Amino acid sequence: MLITLFLTFLVSSAFAKKDTALPRLNDTKAAEAFIDSAEVVVIGFLEGEESHGYKELVAAAERVESVPVAICTVKEVWADYKLSSDTITIFRKADNHQDNLVVADAKKLDADGLVNFITVNEIRYITEYNQVSAVxxxxxEVKTHLLLFANRGTKEFTELKEQLRALAPEFTGKFLFVLINGAVKSNSRSLGYFGIKSQDLPRVGIYDGSSDMKWLLPVGEISTEGVREFCQSFLRGELKDVKQAGAEPKTEL
Structure with missing residues (x-):
């Protein structure tokens, strides 16, 4: 009898663990708290465990451990995010944006596709540039990038990355802060676009996608205040008449 009860308990526990594999958000307050808990989060606005996309999202969440994932089955909450049907949504603080993957519109919905959806849209306060994050x-919608060019493995790399990550929230919706590792050969084209080489790093630049213009912060110590003023100078329109980086050898702001 005791053995039967023990086995029943184990089976029940296993199913309970499976059902609660992802946190449940039962009201808007819980959803807001979850969204605010990390730089990037994903919420599956799905009717339930039997919904198409639920099992796929659970599998994807296990593979993308850096991004918290939760489930919301309460349709009153969906309405707060302008959603009316099963949707998998990624929320990110860096540009105050939500990207929606409507389940009914997806030609193919599997774990691999969801991992790709999350990875491609995983923009953080400072995002390292690569072929995936570039997309x-x-x-x-934020077309202006504050770029930190630094060589991974150097003392400056980690220090400057954390320094700019702390500054980035001040410019939410205005700049995306991007880290470009100069030690990666494939990034040499990005450096060349600014007229710099790996041995010149670290450097800080601004790229404005709307005008396809670029500028470099002058050579010297990279300080939080200096980068802040560089960004504010752009926002005030003071860089428009300044010679662009890469226009000629050793061009400076």
């Missing part, structure tokens, strides 16, 4: 960066 999300250039698809963002």
């Amino acid at each position: 999300g960066l250039f698809n963002s």
